[in-house]
Amino acid sequence: MNAKIKTMVFGSLIAGSLLMAAGPAVGHDYRGWSERDRRWSRRAELRSDYRELARARHKLEYDRARHAPRWIIAQDLARIRQIENEIRADRRALNRY
Secondary structure, eight states, X not given: OXXXXXXXXXXXXXXXXXXXXXXXXXXXXXXXHHHHHXXXXXXXXXXXXHHHHHHHHHHHHHHHHTTOOHHHHHHHHHHHHHHHHHHHHHHHHHHHO
């Protein structure tokens, strides 16, 4: 009976130490986390760009309806083009990974 208990205790100690040694090898690689995290931040950036684009288009329509000067409408159009270019760049960066 004593031999069985000793065998069980030593066996569990050896199994536990093997599992503890294998833990870091099985664990999550945190370098991938940062890449995934950047991907989520790019998606959030893309969503905010789309919201900003909608606001800029709304402002353009507002200025056109109020017969704003040409230079203000030109600024609105330039801002829309700039946001669209940012969206294209963000989408390229998102698809790269």
